[in-house]
Amino acid sequence: MAISRSEVEHVAKLARLKFSQEEIEEFTVQLSKIIDYVNKLNELDTENVEPTAHIVPIHNVFREDEVKPSMDRDKILMNAPYKENGCFKVPKIIE
Amino acid sequence: MKYEAVIGLEVHAELLTESKIFCSCTTKFGGEPNTHVCPVCLGLPGTLPVLNKKVVEYAVRAGLALNCTIANFSKMDRKNYFYPDLPKAYQISQYDLPLCSNGYVEIEVDGKVKKIGIKRIHIEEDAGKLLHENTDGSLVDYNRAGVPLIEIVSEPDMTTPEEAYQYLTKLKNILEYTEVSDCKMQEGSLRVDTNVSVRPVGSTELGTKIELKNLNSFRAVQKALEYEIKRQIKVLEEGGTIVQETRRWNESKGITEPMRTKEEAHDYRYFPEPDLVPIIVTDEWKEEIRKSLPEMPHHKRERFIAEYGLPEYDAKIITSSKKMADFFEKCVLEYDSPKTVSNWLMGEFSRLMNETGKEIDEVPVTPQMLVKLLKLIDNGVISGSIAKTVFEEMFGTGKEPEVIVEEKGLKQIANENELREIIKKVIVENPKSVEDYKNGKEKAMGFLVGQVMKATKGKANPQLTNQILKEELSK
Ligand SMILES: [Zn+2]
Numbered sequence: 287m288a289i290s291r292s293e294v295e296h297v298a299k300l301a302r303l304k305f306s307q308e309e310i311e312e313f314t315v316q317l318s319k320i321i322d323y324v325n326k327l328n329e330l331d332t333e334n335v336e337p338t339a340h341i342v343p344i345h346n347v348f349r350e351d352e353v354k355p356s357m358d359r360d361k362i363l364m365n366a367p368y369k370e371n372g373c374f375k376v377p378k379i380i381e
Numbered sequence: 382m383k384y385e386a387v388i389g390l391e392v393h394a395e396l397l398t399e400s401k402i403f404c405s406c407t408t409k410f411g412g413e414p415n416t417h418v419c420p421v422c423l424g425l426p427g428t429l430p431v432l433n434k435k436v437v438e439y440a441v442r443a444g445l446a447l448n449c450t451i452a453n454f455s456k457m458d459r460k461n462y463f464y465p466d467l468p469k470a471y472q473i474s475q476y477d478l479p480l481c482s483n484g485y486v487e488i489e490v491d492g493k494v495k496k497i498g499i500k501r502i503h504i505e506e507d508a509g510k511l512l513h514e515n516t517d518g519s520l521v522d523y524n525r526a527g528v529p530l531i532e533i534v535s536e537p538d539m540t541t542p543e544e545a546y547q548y549l550t551k552l553k554n555i556l557e558y559t560e561v562s563d564c565k566m567q568e569g570s571l572r573v574d575t576n577v578s579v580r581p582v583g584s585t586e587l588g589t590k591i592e593l594k595n596l597n598s599f600r601a602v603q604k605a606l607e608y609e610i611k612r613q614i615k616v617l618e619e620g621g622t623i624v625q626e627t628r629r630w631n632e633s634k635g636i637t638e639p640m641r642t643k644e645e646a647h648d649y650r651y652f653p654e655p656d657l658v659p660i661i662v663t664d665e666w667k668e669e670i671r672k673s674l675p676e677m678p679h680h681k682r683e684r685f686i687a688e689y690g691l692p693e694y695d696a697k698i699i700t701s702s703k704k705m706a707d708f709f710e711k712c713v714l715e716y717d718s719p720k721t722v723s724n725w726l727m728g729e730f731s732r733l734m735n736e737t738g739k740e741i742d743e744v745p746v747t748p749q750m751l752v753k754l755l756k757l758i759d760n761g762v763i764s765g766s767i768a769k770t771v772f773e774e775m776f777g778t779g780k781e782p783e784v785i786v787e788e789k790g791l792k793q794i795a796n797e798n799e800l801r802e803i804i805k806k807v808i809v810e811n812p813k814s815v816e817d818y819k820n821g822k823e824k825a826m827g828f829l830v831g832q833v834m835k836a837t838k839g840k841a842n843p844q845l846t847n848q849i850l851k852e853e854l855s856k
Contacts, residue, residue, distance in 0.1 A: 350434060353399050374465075
C-alpha cells in the first residue's frame, strides 16, 4: 500500500471530513492505487529538469495599485446563513 | 550549569499600498465591518486573484534595504488551514521560493555591532478579524482580508531579550525609512511573534522551541522573553523537560501561559497556487527599485553630522525615526540653528511624546509652529523657560505659539521703565540681600534676579533684568 490507513485518517481530519470505518478502508485502497499510478513518474530521470511552478508558461501578470469600489455590504452578506451587525456570524471561537 | 537562550523573530508588516494584494478593494484602516470587501477577497467561487505590482516592488524594496538576495524567480503557494478569519480556507503565501532571502540587520548592544541574519521575506495576504463581543457566536469582519503583508523571518541569532528589542527597533526604523509600511503596532500593521529555546552554554544542539504570542509592543516582546527564558531554565534545572507549545504573554500578570492552539496547526499542506503565475524580477527591475530607495538611517546620520554640524549623539537620536528626521529638516529649512532644533526635539518634544505615547506625526505641532516658537525666543518676546510652557500648550491644543502667548499674557517684560519699577520694589523689599551684594557676595545677585522673576511670573527679560539690577544696585 502506498498510503496507510492512519494517513488517510489524518488527511481526512485536516480536510474536516468524517468517514465511516468502511469508507476509510475503501479510500485507503483507492488512494493507494492512485498514488501508485502517479508514482510511475518517479521512474523518469528528472535530475536536470526544473521543477514546474506553473503549467502555463507565462509570468508577471500584475494589476496596478488602484482602488475600485468594493461590493455593497448587503450583497456581500446576502448568502450568509448567519449574520449580525454587518458581520458574518460563525460558531463561537475561543482563543 | 549555565544556560543561554536562542531567539528568533517573525515580523509581519502590512504594506502601504492603496489597494489589496489580489483585488482592488481599499486597504484603508477602519471602516464599517465588511465594507472593504469584494468577491475576490471573500474567495467566492469563480473569482481569480491578480497580483498587485506594487506589493512586489515594496517587498523587494524592503529586501534590498535589509541586505537580502532578491529571487529572480519566485512563486505563490497555498497554505491550507481552517479558521473563520480566512475566507478561502487557505492563505495565499510563499513557501519554498520567497521573494527575498539571506539578508541581515546590524544592531548595537553594549557598544558592539552584531549582525542578525534575515532568513527570508515573503509576501502574503492578511486574514480578517474575529470579533468576540457576541455570546452565542463569533462575528467576522473581512476588511483586512487580502491586505498585503510581508513576513520577515530572522535567523535564530539573538541570545538576549535586549538583542531582540534592538533588532525590532532597527527593523522598524528601516521599514519606516523605506516607506513600505507605517509599522503601527496599535493598528496591527506591525506584528511580532517570537520563538525561544534555551540550552547549556557551549552546546550546539537546540533546545525545544516555544512560540510566544500576544506581544503588543517591543517592550512586551522583551519582557515576555525575559520571563520565558527564566521559566525554561527553571524547568530544566528542576530536571523537567520543555514541551513544545505556543504560549501567550499575559501583560497584566507579567507571565507567559499555555495557549489553546489550532489543531494540527503545523500541517499546512502547502502547494503551488494555480491561480497565480510566477514572478520574475529581472536585474533591470531590481535596479530600478534600488534607485527608488530613500536615504537609509546611517547615511542620513552621517549627512546630518556633516551638513548641519550636529553632534553624533544628536544625529543618532534624530535619525532614529524617519518622521523625526523629516521634522528636523523641515525646521532647519526655516531656522538657521540646527542644534537648537535638535535640543528641542530631543528635550521637550520627546519628553511629551513619551508621556502621551504619541508619535511625532500624531502631535498637532508642525515644524512651522516650532520655528515660530524659537523665533519668539530669539526676538525676546518670550523667555526660554516660558517657551516650555507655551510648547506644552501647543502640544496639547495645536494652537499657534503667538496665540498662546497673547491669550495667556506670557509676553516678556522688556519695557525698561516697567521693569525698573518692579526691580526698585524688589530692592526695597530685600535690604539684607542688597547689603550682602554690596559686601561682595555674588550669590545675592542670583537671589534678587529670582525675586524679580517671581514678581513677574517669569516674564522678565533676563538680560535686561541683570542690567537694570546692576544699575540700581550701584546707585
Ligand atoms: Zn476585494
